[in-house]
Amino acid sequence: PQPVTEFPKAGPFADLAPPTEVAVSRQVLAEPTPDIVERTWAALADGTPLVTGLKKGKGTLVLFHVTPEATWSNLPISGSFVEMLRRIVQLSRNQGAAIANAEAAAASLAPYRMIAADGSLVPPTPDARPLVPGAGALPVTFENPPGLYGSETGVFAHNLLEADSTLAPLSRPQITVPVTSVQYAFDESRNLKGALVAAALVLMLLDTLAVFWMGGLFSRRPRRAGAVATTAAVLIALGALFGHADLARADDAKPGDEVAIEAISKTRIAYVLTGVPGDDSISRAGLEGLTRFLIEKTALEPGAPAGVDISKDELSFYPLIYWPIDPAAPMPSQAAIARIDAYMQQGGTVLFDTRDQFANGIGADSTSPATERLRDILGxxxxxxxxxxxxxxxxxxxxxxxxxxxxxxxxxxxxxxxSLDASNAENRPVRTGDGVSPIMITANDFAGAWAVDENGDPLLPTVPADPMQRVYALRAGVNIMMYMLTGNYKSDQVHVPILLERLGQ
Incomplete structure (x- = not known):
């Protein structure tokens, strides 16, 4: 492989440093002619041409004697190749040096960027005109202000001063006649904040003294008690004006506030802690599975399920409480049941689940122990x-x-x-009636169908073993939550077409 030697002085690459990192292992050899040296713009160390140029009419043909990929040489992937292309583009626009023995053609350069008063480069003004470079220094005029002329491929710097120019400060002339100094800025502003605040404090103090005078503070024979009280008032007023005591804030935080804030920060579904570990774990896993399904299928993003002790925990934070009925669990106290009753009367809903569909559930002639326990609670x-x-x-x-x-x-x-109109005589698409049912009862074991592990896999099988039954169970949970949070909004939406039809719309 051969390296690239220095570029010829008469070529367009004369101002570029020879690329030391470029090596050529294979090339197209130029045909030897008497003018091959004049047409060579770049050559290898052995003298063979690497880049040649030939003027044809008003244009120039340029040939790189290597392939455009890096199989013959790494020149196409080097930084020098980019600079060489820039010189060729400038040459094609009459902005670079001409080829060997060619005269430089004068060309006008369009304004590209002008120098603003603060020294920054700004777009040219409409008054700027193209600049025609010449042999000598170009004057700075209104039509040719200082800046850059040309285009993105190449620019010409039109400077305001020469490189060796020096700036000297203006000296005030020494004259005997009176001179008045005038500043350029006539709208100087002054900060009156301190003076205004001081004036406000003085006025406040005067107002306080006037109130004391009107109250008889400065009478000749004030009573001793009145004088003491007045003196204390004056001291308090002065302390309020000029004191630096820190303001104390009342701390009205109460025990349990953090738990309450956490409970109401997000919508959460609660479940009753029955005291039976197996039931409580399935209830929590079931509500976690329902929460995941709600986040995946709806815009609702509930928080983590909360286990509540109905005898002491606050219940109003939760729109729905899931209560699995287990006859082995202790019977709730009358006070706890009274709290559940108050919760339902205030707008909450309790979902009772006896989980005894295949054990003579609700409506059967012989009831299961879970149904008997539910009847005792509902009584x-x-x-x-x-x-x-x-x-x-x-x-x-x-x-x-x-x-x-x-x-x-x-x-x-x-x-x-x-519902109040259970007959639904008008055959409407959705039954009317305001409010949400405060109680729901099922025997289908909702939490058992919703329960998932940490990986989202079901914990319990459905009976019968139907994969779609679990999907329908999760959808039932979504419908219950939407019903709890929106009430009869959906019924109003379903009635919209009928209402519009009646209104003639």
Whole structure:
């Protein structure tokens, strides 16, 4: 491989340093002619041409004697190759040096960037005119202000001063006549903040003294008690004006505030802590699975499920409380049941799940122990009339269209508060009625179908083993949550076409 030697002085690459990193292993040999030396713009160390140029009419033919990829030489991938191309482009626009023995053609250069008063480069003004370079110094005029002339491929610097120019400060002339100095800035501003604040404090003090004078402070014979009180008031006023005591803030924080703030920072679903470890773990895993499904399928992003002790924890933070009924769990106290009753009367909803669909659940002739325990709990509550979810209820279409509400088991109806117009004589698409049912009862084991592990895999199988049953169970949970948070909003939306039709729209 041969390196590149110095560029010829008469060529367009004369001002470039020879690329020491470039090596040529293969090239196209130029045909030997008498003028080959004049047409050589770059050569190798052995004298063979690397770049040649030939003037043809008004243009110039330039040939690189290597391939455009790095198979014959690494010149195409070197930085010197870019600079060589720049010189060729400048030559094509009559902005670079001419080829050997050619006369430089005078060309006008368009204004590219002008120098502003602060020394920054700005776009040219409309008054700027093209600059015609000459042999001598070019004057700076209104039409040719100092700046850069040319284009992005090459520019010519039109300087205001010569390189050896020096700047001398202006000296004030020594004259005998009176001289008045005038500044350039006539709108000098002054900071009056301190003076105004001091004036405000003085006025406040004068106002305080005037109030004391009107109250008889400066009478000749003030009473001793009045004088003492007045003196104390003056001292307090002066201390308020000129004192530097730190202001004390009342701390009204109470125990449990952090827990309350955490509970209301996000919408969270709660479950009753029954005291049975297996039931509590399944309830938490089930609500975590439902929370994941809500985040994935809806715009709701609930927080982590919360286990609550109905005998002492605050229940109003949660829109829905899931209560798995287990006859082995201790019977709640009357005070705890009263708190649940108050929670439902204030707008909350409790979802009771007996999980006994295949053990003679609700509506069967013989009841299961879980159903018996539920009846004991409901016997102390103010429970409204219940009915299975009708086909036109808001729950069937609050988010997904669902004809039934399965869980880990299927077949048990979901009981809710009975609607006032249960007959639905007008055959409307959604049953009317304000409010949300404060109680729901099922035997399908919702939490068992929702329960997932840390990897999102189901913990319990469905009965029967149908993969879609788990999907429908999760959709049922979504519908319940949407119903809890939006109420009868969906029913109003379904009625919109009928209302518009009645209004003639």
């Amino acid at each position: 102390n509550l103010n429970v409204p009339p219940l009915e299975p979810v009708p086909s036109d209820h808001v729950l069937t279409k609050s988010f997904f269209i669902l004809p039934e509400f399965p869980g880990r088991f299927a077949g048990s109806p979901l009981w809710v508060e009975a």
